[in-house]
Amino acid sequence: MNTDYTINPLGDHSLIIEWSQEISAAVHDQVMNVYNHLLTMQLPYILDIIPAYASLTIVYDILLVRREQNNNAFTTIQSLIGPALTAPLVHKTEKHRLLEIPVCYDPSLGLDLATMAAQKGMSEADIIDLHTSQTYTVYMLGFLPGFPYMGKVDDRLATPRQKKPRLNISAGSVGIAGGQTGIYPLASPGGWNIIGQTPVKMFDPALESPCYCHPGDEVKFIPISLREFHKMI
Amino acid sequence: MIQVIQQGLLDTIQDGGRYGYQHLGINPGGAMDRAAMYVANILVGNDPEAAVIELHFPAAVLLFEEDTLIALSGGDFGAMVNEQPLDINQPIWISQLSILRFTKPVSGARCYLAIRGGLNNTPWLGSHSTHLKAGAGGFEGRKLQKNDRIPVNHVDEDIDKALHQKYLHTTQLGTPLPWRADVRDLYSDGSVIRVVTSLEYPELTPASQSVFTSHLFTLSEQCDRMGYRLKGPALHMVHEQERLSAGITRGTVQLLPDGHLIILMADHQTTGGYPRIAHVVSADLPILAQLLPHSKFIFQIIPHDEAEELLIAAEQHLHFLQNACNLRWQEWLQHNQK
The missing domain is CATH 3.30.1360.40 (Gyrase A; domain 2)
Structure with missing residues (x-):
């Protein structure tokens, strides 16, 4: 040890x-x-x-x-x-859980996907592939109830926080800040670069276990279409 | 039931806080001024951490649908039952259909209203505290609004029977009982806030360390249940560097990127990455909770073990008050029980 x-x-x-x-x-x-x-x-x-x-x-x-x-x-x-x-x-x-979290990367939800693709000289599909190709660890929860800080994203995806935070980011939004990726469990102001949205409720106070992710969980993102997203929400 | 007939600025149900969930990003919350919550509760014979209403000025106007025993503590907001002024820190018998209003901010930033029996809302994760961000706990997870009806636990012990008997035909709407809690030892004038240093304190430049311990800091207008932003000279670290986020606590004094300080209060985030300069000692958190924007104070660094002793001393004082309250009730019962 x-x-x-x-x-x-x-x-x-x-x-x-x-x-x-x-x-x-x-x-x-x-x-x-x-x-x-x-x-x-x-x-x-x-x-x-x-x-x-x-x-x-x-x-x-x-x-x-x-x-x-x-x-x-x-x-x-x-x-x-x-x-x-x-x-x-x-x-x-022996300990960890593997959570598969569906994410819709449609530009109507992934508000910063196009800008990030342009900045990095990649296609939006490349970004989605890179984001969904690996398994992340939930390093901690913080900022908001049930907000998972996960990492590390592929170096090609790493993007600094936005200088001017958005005033309202929808619950379920999946973002990137530096080498981390995270999910907003509640609608909130925030500075992460939003690339998609999950229909899964990350925080539900009515549940006995109100937070979907726990520290130490492993997470894999599964891309879904806008149609599937609306069916699941 | 208690009815809200006019909404206040920010009135929420709070108790001792919700511990055991910070690893999920759920902060403990709870009463900003725990001493005042404690005192208000013991005056009406409640558990010291029973759910109370934390009021900010301008506060709600409340209608009591039933006869009840209440106490106010912490800030003095010029409470009145109809036209009769009420003091803080004493038990008050309130007749059915009395209206409690708060007329002027005499002192303090937060007033605590305890009702005998405590409030009867469904707890969330073991606590009655209102978590505004989560929209859970307290009254529907939000601040009190007009027309809310807050359920109160019914108690029918000897004290309650005797109170009903005695005040059955009273024409007075609010009747103070003839004793009060002396809370002066729990508070100071707020001109000195005691802290213990934190991990990044040694990384402040020597000049900034000296400013921290000698300069007057002022509470800015940006003071709420989450944190207090301070105004004062900008402080500097020897090396600016990014830090990994880690768990933080109530009372933590962080240095923001603009060189100014923030003190984390009850609704603080559970993790943060700004440099940790100091921590307000637990015994001084009630004092800080009662300071208003524009208040000025200096930080005084004390040793870690002394901070613990200060809290023990404050707790002993609260226990002493609780015993004294219980004794007064026993005496009162002897005189008033049929």
Whole structure:
């Protein structure tokens, strides 16, 4: 197990474990390994565990710790999580889900597809092929409830965020920002380059599990026609 | 039931917050000023984190359809029942069909209304807090609007029976009970906000570090439940560089690309990539929650273990108030129970 991480307080009621600050499957596997071990340990006092690209943030209840432990809460949590940090790396294939998400890349939904194709000297079909030809990892959820940050897209697709964010992006819009791809679960302002839209609800508060994607999931995009899109929505 | 007869600026149902879902991008939310939520609830004998209404000025006008016991805490918005002024931080018996309105922003930014029994909305993911972005929790996942009718849990304990008996024939519409919670130790004048430093603090230029700890910062007009943007001299990092997004928390002070600071509040995003300069200590979050735009303060850096101790001290004070409230009710019952 790689011990190349640091643990620091993140304010007075959380701590952050950070690994080498890069977007890579190897680093993220370590993040998810510790995350999954922490979940099985069912530790007391912990309110939230937030996995990201190369970090885990642990939010804890200071008052609960101090009611039961005669010690500084940060020190207590740090020693409680120790076993998860030294746990052996469980091979990833035993854990992850593969989600196939249908996406319609029609220009009426993929608002930036034409501009991106022109900028990169590719056809729109090339962009769609590149986007659908590989499997992505959900590195983290953030920004909005159920917004998956996935990567890494083919270098030829990488596109910086738009300088002027759009005021309203439709729910289900699939976008690219830098080397990442993501899906807007709700209508929202945003700066990602929109190349398509999925009819799948990424966020539904009425469901017991309201978010479609979870950290560590694998995602493959399946191209569908506009007709299929309207049938599925 | 409580009826909204006039809509306020932003009135939402909140409780202690929704934890356990930040890995899905669902932030905890909850009352901005937890101390005020706690105090309002204990004054009416509720669980300290029971659902309350968080009011911003101008606040809603509310009609109580039944007799009930309420308490207000946090900001003082010049509450009146019909023409009778009501103080904050004390229990008030409200007669059926009374109208509660808020007439002027006397102090603070958020007023908390607790109703005995608590509000009876269906919780979402274990919490009554309104998640405005998700459109879930609280009252239909949104701010309160005209004609909303908010269900209240019915309680029928000794206190309730005795209150009904005593005030059955009262002509007064709002009757304060003769005790109040002293909350002065929980708040300061807000001129100093205590922080612990964060990961990127050492990467500020020495000049910026000195500005951070010595200069007055002002709350801008862009202050809401998500975050407070500050006005002050621009701060600079030694090296500007892109950072990977990571989990962030309530109270985190981030440096925005324009050199200005933002403090993340209750409805903050769960992840962010801006440099983390500091974190407001938990004990000072209620103070910050009550500051209005244009308020000025300085940041004071304190050691991490001291921040924990401050929160423990605040919690002990709240427990002391809760015990005192319970004692007052016992005494009151002895005098008023038939």
